[in-house]
Amino acid sequence: MPIKPEILATDILVWLLVAVLGCFAWYVRRHEHLLAPWRRVAHSASGMAALTVLSFFIVIGLLDSFHYRPALSDMGGRKVYAVEVLSVFDAVAEPLRTRKEKTYSAPLATHLYAKEPVELAGGRQARDYPRLLHGGAHLEDPRADWAPDVARRTLSGIAAAAVAWLVLTTLLCAVLARRHAMNTDAAWRAIWRGETRVPWHAVLITLGLMLLVAGPLAALSMKYHVFGTDKVGQDVLYQTLKSIRTGLVIGTLTTLIMLPFALLLGIAAGYFRGWVDDLIQYVYTTLSSIPGVLLIAASVLMMQVYIETHPDLFETLVARADLRLLFLCIILGITSWTGLCRLLRGEALKLREMEYIQAAHAFGVSHWRVITRHILPNVMHIVLIAVVMDFSGLVLAEAVLSYVGVGVDPSMISFGTMINTARLEMAREPMVWWSLASAFCFMLLLVLSANLFADAVRDGFDPRIQSREPAAADCAGLQPAMGRTA
Amino acid sequence: MLAYIVRRIAYAIPILIGVNVLTFALFFVVNTPDDMARVHLGVKRVTAEAIEKWKLERGYDKPLLLNEKSSGSGKFTETIFFDKSVRLFVFDFGRSDQGRDIGYDIRTRMWPSLAIALPVFVLGLAAYITFALLMAFFRATYIDFWGVVLCVLMMSISGLFYIIGGQYLVGKLWNLVPISGYDGGLDAFKFLLLPVLIGVFSGIGSNARWYRTIFLEEINRDYVRTARAKGLSEIRVLFRHVLANAMIPILTGAVVVIPLLFMGSLITEAFFGIPGLGSYTIDAIQSQDFAVVRAMVFLGSVLYIVGLILTDISYTLVDPRVRLQ
Numbered sequence: 162m163p164i165k166p167e168i169l170a171t172d173i174l175v176w177l178l179v180a181v182l183g184c185f186a187w188y189v190r191r192h193e194h195l196l197a198p199w200r201r202v203a204h205s206a207s208g209m210a211a212l213t214v215l216s217f218f219i220v221i222g223l224l225d226s227f228h229y230r231p232a233l234s235d236m237g238g239r240k241v242y243a244v245e246v247l248s249v250f251d252a253v254a255e256p257l258r259t260r261k262e263k264t265y266s267a268p269l270a271t272h273l274y275a276k277e278p279v280e281l282a283g284g285r286q287a288r289d290y291p292r293l294l295h296g297g298a299h300l301e302d303p304r305a306d307w308a309p310d311v312a313r314r315t316l317s318g319i320a321a322a323a324v325a326w327l328v329l330t331t332l333l334c335a336v337l338a339r340r341h342a343m344n345t346d347a348a349w350r351a352i353w354r355g356e357t358r359v360p361w362h363a364v365l366i367t368l369g370l371m372l373l374v375a376g377p378l379a380a381l382s383m384k385y386h387v388f389g390t391d392k393v394g395q396d397v398l399y400q401t402l403k404s405i406r407t408g409l410v411i412g413t414l415t416t417l418i419m420l421p422f423a424l425l426l427g428i429a430a431g432y433f434r435g436w437v438d439d440l441i442q443y444v445y446t447t448l449s450s451i452p453g454v455l456l457i458a459a460s461v462l463m464m465q466v467y468i469e470t471h472p473d474l475f476e477t478l479v480a481r482a483d484l485r486l487l488f489l490c491i492i493l494g495i496t497s498w499t500g501l502c503r504l505l506r507g508e509a510l511k512l513r514e515m516e517y518i519q520a521a522h523a524f525g526v527s528h529w530r531v532i533t534r535h536i537l538p539n540v541m542h543i544v545l546i547a548v549v550m551d552f553s554g555l556v557l558a559e560a561v562l563s564y565v566g567v568g569v570d571p572s573m574i575s576f577g578t579m580i581n582t583a584r585l586e587m588a589r590e591p592m593v594w595w596s597l598a599s600a601f602c603f604m605l606l607l608v609l610s611a612n613l614f615a616d617a618v619r620d621g622f623d624p625r626i627q628s629r630e631p632a633a634a635d636c637a638g639l640q641p642a643m644g645r646t647a
Numbered sequence: 648m649l650a651y652i653v654r655r656i657a658y659a660i661p662i663l664i665g666v667n668v669l670t671f672a673l674f675f676v677v678n679t680p681d682d683m684a685r686v687h688l689g690v691k692r693v694t695a696e697a698i699e700k701w702k703l704e705r706g707y708d709k710p711l712l713l714n715e716k717s718s719g720s721g722k723f724t725e726t727i728f729f730d731k732s733v734r735l736f737v738f739d740f741g742r743s744d745q746g747r748d749i750g751y752d753i754r755t756r757m758w759p760s761l762a763i764a765l766p767v768f769v770l771g772l773a774a775y776i777t778f779a780l781l782m783a784f785f786r787a788t789y790i791d792f793w794g795v796v797l798c799v800l801m802m803s804i805s806g807l808f809y810i811i812g813g814q815y816l817v818g819k820l821w822n823l824v825p826i827s828g829y830d831g832g833l834d835a836f837k838f839l840l841l842p843v844l845i846g847v848f849s850g851i852g853s854n855a856r857w858y859r860t861i862f863l864e865e866i867n868r869d870y871v872r873t874a875r876a877k878g879l880s881e882i883r884v885l886f887r888h889v890l891a892n893a894m895i896p897i898l899t900g901a902v903v904v905i906p907l908l909f910m911g912s913l914i915t916e917a918f919f920g921i922p923g924l925g926s927y928t929i930d931a932i933q934s935q936d937f938a939v940v941r942a943m944v945f946l947g948s949v950l951y952i953v954g955l956i957l958t959d960i961s962y963t964l965v966d967p968r969v970r971l972q
Contacts, residue, residue: 447665
């Protein structure tokens, strides 16, 4: 085998999460009452547009979660594998990863950002901006060829994006038309006028805008460093894309880890009351009375000491950084479960007095069964809203923690480490701004779409809004108006 | 009232004991003092004597919980737990791992922290309420809609970018104020201006949006309809009735952080080089000074609990319906 799969701890959890979400989706699809709030989410234009953007991030994050070690060479029948751990995303972005320059270069530049001694034709030495090893290396005369080449590549990127968009749109129209028994043309008109129940026009517009940006970026990144290079000459676009996984892992795994504790303890406290309640309340009041950053800092410091004094536990650098990321998630989870736990306790207190719970008690149903069958399903909407709302906060927290020095491992690429190094470059003369700018753009996009999606989910699950929408019976996916146009 | 406060303080004691035991476990049980010494002295090539010396200098050479060698009460008092953790209850923070007096550092450094945090708190509250009221006044119009859009956009930007952007724009490009630093007396003003402004600005997004929902919830109440039915103008309804009632959740939510203002803000102080408690904590984290971090964890939880008690008291002050028993 030319590669050796390297299974990192966070990878396992990421795929576990995907599996759990898959099962959840399958279960929800078969239960109309669970599906109804999700339909309301699907009918929100901003929510669906945000989901489109998020899915782009998720695809990159998932691609970046298959890790392996490539084989170096055969040494007498025994394979030797590289110490370097790569991911499928690295393989896809191979040109971005491997084409390193010497040091800083500006976005789309053909020359380095700093002057260096170069040998002139006559054998004399002079200080000039040397050509980049890879960025624009195919140009004969950068001064004359650069602008037309960039323009040509941008246009071809836009053209490819337009084609891709048209194909996707046609596919969508065909699917919708097939599902609702009308012709493709009518489906297109309904989408365009915003007459579909699911706001497909918002999705398509978002998709179009994203492709419009991604197409030229991809086309240009074949031959240039679109966002420039950093101090050690690494492509900034590659770093930004690698940061996505770190952000997603922190945002999702933290809640995945804390969820069992919050659920179990919160419901137990509200359901059993008495000394159980006192004990659990004491635990979460104690934990929540320590300011979050300080508790995280203290825990991470202690974890650092542990990792430093036990270096033999980790085979590769990546495994070490990964374990640190996992610990960070656990620590963030421990500090953030208290809020959800308190909410769940309150809800369980309320639910245990309901008639149907009392009926279950009267029938002699066991506590465990009452909790799993009757209480758990009725608090799930709180859990879901909390999980989705927490996500963006965690992504932002990662950046701050990495800045303080208690975040992810310095060798792990993340938005926090990028900002941290870029901060010093702002004071440099001439200023290096592109690392910061690209981290800013991608982070804003990720957090903004997460926030918008979280709002849509909250609105969808909020019982106070349900009365305003028509009953869930007529949610065939398309409004009756669409039938008229057909 | 007094009996209530006394009882609340009594409730706080077990929580503080919990915090204390937790930090003790975190700092001394998860990793032994030997591990800490090794990290400070360099993991490899460190002699046993050097570790012993390091521990002795910092008082980490005693047993953790029970000193078998001592007699009487010394069995319990001559231990790390008593020395480093129990003493925190009387605010005896001891010495940092670098040998400085932590109590003295905290007393001198809390004032610069407060000089930033207090204006941010007061101006911020005023700014957020103003924006939220404006949005509530123009509710269900385009002003409200774009206001919310702006809020969501602003809350999606990491606080780090506000600081970096503000420093670059105001400090470097326009050269209006020094980028970082601090000075005592009136000179402090020019150093404090930018951090305070950025502090207020970076919070607008989430806070104005949150206050707006509080206002909107209040606007749909029956008493507001009654007030309108009486013929009061919208402005009068908003400022006299809605504002007064919406202040209850806003104020009680804000009171909790007042004691924590002494702790300052980690990020702001570090970026602007202000010698407050926030930058003190960051320095301690980065130089792995465990004694200082331990002290700050304890101080932070004490202040938080004080904030909770103040919140309960403030409930009775602003809402006569709430009675403390």
